[in-house]
Amino acid sequence: MDTEREPVRVVVVDDEQLVRMALRLVIDGEPDLSVVGEAADGDAALTAVDELRPDVVLMDVRMPGRDGLSATRELLARPTPPRVLILTTFDSDDLVLEALRTGALGFVLKDTPPPQLLDAVRTVADGNPVLSPAATARVIAAATGPQSSHARDSSREAARRRLAALTDRELETARAVADGLGNPEIAKRLRISVATVKAHTGSLFAKLAVDNRVQIALLVRDADA
Incomplete structure (x- = not known):
């Protein structure tokens, strides 16, 4: 990504504070990326997006209150939505498949190595879809049962x-x-x-x-x- 451009603005959404802190440390270590806000659930995510106007939302799926799927649906229904990159542990493949249907541009696992995670954020920020190899394999397996x-x-x-x-x-x-x-x-x-x-x-x-x-x-x- 061109480093002369303004840094990609990222909002991190996860109900675990330690996860948010770790992601902030990884993302803010890059000159072309910047975490401008955090949220612990879907409602807070919507508020953060309204206030901060990020380019990318790194969205957890399972959260108390409004979950990541509901928040993603509402965000992507807006006239100028941010790009959404789903963050998941794949504890429920059905939820991930539903997230795919909402129009999220990418899916990464929470244990994705930092360089791959950063590349995913950049790719989604440019408007291109991205799936980690593990995510691709799991989604395909979940979507294709016995026939x-x-x-x-x-x-x-x-x-x-x-x-x-x-x-x-x-x-x-x-x-x-x-x-x-x-x-x-x-x-x-x-x-x-x-x-x-x-x-x-x-x-x-x-x-x-x-x-x-x-x-x-x-x-x-x-x-x-």
């Missing part, structure tokens, strides 16, 4: 038809997304620029009529089933 042989065959054929519209490079990008790689990692794997990865990812969203990277990963998974 009958007929249902599995139908899903596979439908997915393959949709993926057939892709170029070879777009398909390689889709498979890298399914592996949970971020744009820099995809660029390294495919030996192309990050800008080219972003262009291919944009084509994936348009050609596959999907809203996020998890849906791309699910299509790849179904096609390979």
Whole structure:
């Protein structure tokens, strides 16, 4: 990210004070990021966003009172919402899947190493979706339960038809997304620029009529089933 730009303004939402403190220490250690506020529940998060106008909200899912899902829904229904990056322990995959449906741009686990967490905040701030590899795997596992042989065959054929519209490079990008790689990692794997990865990812969203990277990963998974 261009360090000449104003730092990305972040609000951290988690009911555990120690978690908030740790995240603040990690994020504020970066010159291009700044924690401008904290909140311990969804209601406080809404108030903080109204007062502070952050670029990114790092949102816990499970909290007393208004939970992170409810707060995220309300935030994203506003005319100029912040980007929301969900922070989770995956103690309930159903909650994470519901968070995905609300329109959150990213998901990271609470035990994500600091460099990956910081990259996720930056990626979401730029308007790009992001999922950690562990998050991708867990969401796919939760979203795809046991199927009958007929249902599995139908899903596979439908997915393959949709993926057939892709170029070879777009398909390689889709498979890298399914592996949970971020744009820099995809660029390294495919030996192309990050800008080219972003262009291919944009084509994936348009050609596959999907809203996020998890849906791309699910299509790849179904096609390979």
